[in-house]
Amino acid sequence: MKKLLLVIVSILLIATLAITFVACGQKDKDLSGDLTGETIKVAAPEGTPALAICHMVTENTILFGATMEYKAVAPALIAAELASGNSDIVIMPINAGAKKIVDGANYKLVSIAVDGSLYMIGKKDVAGAITMDDIKGKKIASIGQGAVPGLTLEYVLRSNNIEIIYEGNPGTNQVLIQYVADGPAARVALVNESVDFAVVGEPAATAFKGALSLNAEMDIQAEYGKLAGVTTYPQAGLFVKASLASNTEFMNKLFEALAASKTWVTSNKTAVTEYVQTNLYSTASFPEPAIDRCAINAKALTEADKTAIISFLKRIMPAVQWDNNVDKIF
Numbered sequence: 001m002k003k004l005l006l007v008i009v010s011i012l013l014i015a016t017l018a019i020t021f022v023a024c025g026q027k028d029k030d031l032s033g034d035l036t037g038e039t040i041k042v043a044a045p046e047g048t049p050a051l052a053i054c055h056m057v058t059e060n061t062i063l064f065g066a067t068m069e070y071k072a073v074a075p076a077l078i079a080a081e082l083a084s085g086n087s088d089i090v091i092m093p094i095n096a097g098a099k100k101i102v103d104g105a106n107y108k109l110v111s112i113a114v115d116g117s118l119y120m121i122g123k124k125d126v127a128g129a130i131t132m133d134d135i136k137g138k139k140i141a142s143i144g145q146g147a148v149p150g151l152t153l154e155y156v157l158r159s160n161n162i163e164i165i166y167e168g169n170p171g172t173n174q175v176l177i178q179y180v181a182d183g184p185a186a187r188v189a190l191v192n193e194s195v196d197f198a199v200v201g202e203p204a205a206t207a208f209k210g211a212l213s214l215n216a217e218m219d220i221q222a223e224y225g226k227l228a229g230v231t232t233y234p235q236a237g238l239f240v241k242a243s244l245a246s247n248t249e250f251m252n253k254l255f256e257a258l259a260a261s262k263t264w265v266t267s268n269k270t271a272v273t274e275y276v277q278t279n280l281y282s283t284a285s286f287p288e289p290a291i292d293r294c295a296i297n298a299k300a301l302t303e304a305d306k307t308a309i310i311s312f313l314k315r316i317m318p319a320v321q322w323d324n325n326v327d328k329i330f
Contacts, residue, residue: 031088031244035066040244042068043087044113045075046281047183048202048294049236052091052113054272055261057279063257064250072280075182082107088244089254093147094237094309095317101239102325108245109329111238111258112305115295118149118235119205120218122190122197127215132160134216135197137170141189142199145179148235151316153177153199156223187212201235203290210287233312234305238298251300258298266291306330 031038040063044050050072057070073081079096081087082105090097091113101107120130120140144150154177157164163174170176178195180186183204189195190212199220200208208214221232238258244250265272269288276284286294301309306326313322322329 029243031241031250032246035064035247035250038066040066040068040089041087042070042089043078043081044070044072044091045078045236046072046284047075047204048114048117048296049091050276050280050284051265051272051286051291051294052236052238052258052296052298053261054276054280055264056257059260059264060257064247064253066250070280072276082239085241088241090239091236092239093144094234095148095151095313096146097237097239098309098313098322098329099317099320101329102320102322106242107239108242109237109301109309110240110245110251111255111299111301112234112236112297112309113238114236115297116152116221116224116232116235117202117293117295118152118199118220119202119293120153120197120199120220121205121209121214122216123214124216130197130216130218132162135175135218136162137172137174138196139170139176139178139194140197140199141178141180141186141195143180143182143186143201144199148233148316149199149201150177150179152220152224152233155316156220156227159227160223183208190214202293202295203286206287206290206293207285228311228315230308232295234297234309235295237309255298255300262296262298265296301330 042053044053053070056068061068078090078092082090082092082097082100094112097107098109101109122130124130124134142150142153154164157175165174165176168176178189180189183200186198186200187208190198190208224233225231269291272286272291273284276286310322310326313320
């Protein structure tokens with residue numbers, strides 16, 4: 001029995017060491033040179049971020065000699081693609097990805113994949129803009145707890161001297177935020193009238209307004225802009241493994257491909273939904289009026305962009321020492 005137990009323990013130890021060595025090899029793989037024969041994995045969350053890469057799925061199966069593999073995952077699963085090192089290129093909320101780099105993830109932030117595309121939607125007696133006064137004493141369903149949507153919403157509310165609560169009934173100068181897992185959950189909350197308004201990104205905002213006959217909207221980008229003196233903010237970042245990010249020839253090809261993909265999306269709005277359903281994920285829905293409001297960016301960062309990103313991160317996550325980690329992030 002003891003010998004059998006010893007054999008089992010030995011086998012498990014060998015298997016564990018093998019897995020560890022493989023994992024380490026994946027983590028430390030050098031992608032800075034010739035990529036012929038390499039496979040580069042790209043992951044984006046379903047929804048607007050997937051638009052940044054969508055046409056690359058069929059048009060860029062090979063890039064600078066590397067075989068390209070693309071996938072869209074549920075938003076709740078995207079952080080694991082970077083944390084595990086499973087994907088070489090990851091589009092995810094810019095605050096979460098940047099924080100993982102600060103904590104040691106071996107990636108670089110190379111682009112704003114998506115600028116702000118967040119809207120508060122609902123119904124009012126008189127159709128039009130939702131104001132800060134309109135939401136006082138009301139309940140709001142919101143996506144993105146701890147991510148850019150939720151943090152930006154909370155920054156805007158607090159900067160307008162509105163107190164945020166998470167349970168109970170809001171008072172005169174309060175707002176209750178009910179965080180939900182995704183856009184469909186926010187839609188349910190609107191339909192069953194457990195909330196007065198919902199904060200969702202595009203393309204959900206446009207789709208829900210049409211389906212539910214909603215007549216009022218607040219542009220969260222505009223509200224943030226009033227406070228920060230800018231027109232928008234970085235919502236999703238494009239994060240690339242550090243050695244791959246240093247591969248100048250690959251990165252040039254990548255940004256050419258991203259630009260071509262964006263051009264196709266904005267020039268073929270009626271074809272986008274079917275294309276994404278066929279090539280990325282079957283539940284995609286991108287109403288034509290939502291495409292421009294999805295705010296695809298996906299350009300290489302300038303020094304001004306980097307400064308704006310750090311400024312944004314300092315506003316929504318002031319506890320992190322962003323200024324001390326600029327070189328790590330970029």
